[in-house]
Amino acid sequence: MTIQWYPGHIAKAERALKDQLKLVDVVLEVRDARIPLSTHHPQISQWLGSKARLLVLNRLDMIPAGARKKWLSWFEEQGETPYFTDAQQGKGVREVAKAVQLAGVEMNQRRRDRGMLDRPVRAVVIGFPNVGKSALINRLLGKRVVESARRAGVTRQLRWVRISEQIELLDAPGVIPSLLKNQENALKVAICDDIGDASYDNYLVAVALVEYIKDLEYMAEFGLFPATPLKTRYKLDSAPFTGEDYLQALADFRYKGDIERTSRQLLHDFRKGVLGAIPLEFPPI
């Protein structure tokens, strides 16, 4: 199957991102906690060079507590400290601000060592489309300044905002272009709607979602997944079906055989959390 991006948009987004990165000392890289690996861009560390980076896993509310614990220990094993946030509710945001502040203290220490004066640390929030960057910026600001768009891929002009005496933040987030050669990652990103300007087939993406759910359902036993989320929501058990057959059966059972509508409904329910807290990735073993 194919998920297509518009190459012009990707090149433009990449240039805009690099311009933003030049301006800052600290980068807050936001990923989707449901798919922390698929919302990682392989070139990030190359783009950042020696700049400080803070890893934020947003949509904390959309994964079970057990999955969060697993990711925490996995990232720590990799030598990284993930900050988990629910940017919609403001959870975990204070800890992120503290970490930026600390990066500023370290930066100013280095400046003083070189005989320079202190200055506020400059930061930017970056991430794939729709992962919650604007929501995080708003929470860091403590008020609604940046429009938190419901549609993917919305950007604005650059402006600095003060979030404390010591921190200046670019009010517009940097959008990481979803250049995804790996179709499995691309599918997960499409399922989660972290995809921006892309065209894809709702039906194929919905089938993939059903298949992921069927594959991961056994994790409910370990508290890492909701029990039978499809059966609970639609009163139609997915166990006897393949992904394609389930969508057809569900369309026949509930949506007058309309498979496109069924696909859209399923994706909508997943994205709104109606199916429960459903992680689509777990740490590699």
Ligand SMILES: Nc1nc2c(ncn2[C@@H]2O[C@H](COP(=O)(O)OP(=O)(O)OP(=O)(O)O)[C@@H](O)[C@H]2O)c(=O)[nH]1
């Ligand atoms: N459930 C949940 N929803 C969130 C969270 N963070 C953001 N959202 C919602 O996700 C949608 C996208 O959030 P935005 O902040 O606009 O995302 P963005 O990354 O700035 O998006 P673009 O500007 O399109 O790249 C909005 O509907 C937010 O309300 C979260 O932690 N949990």
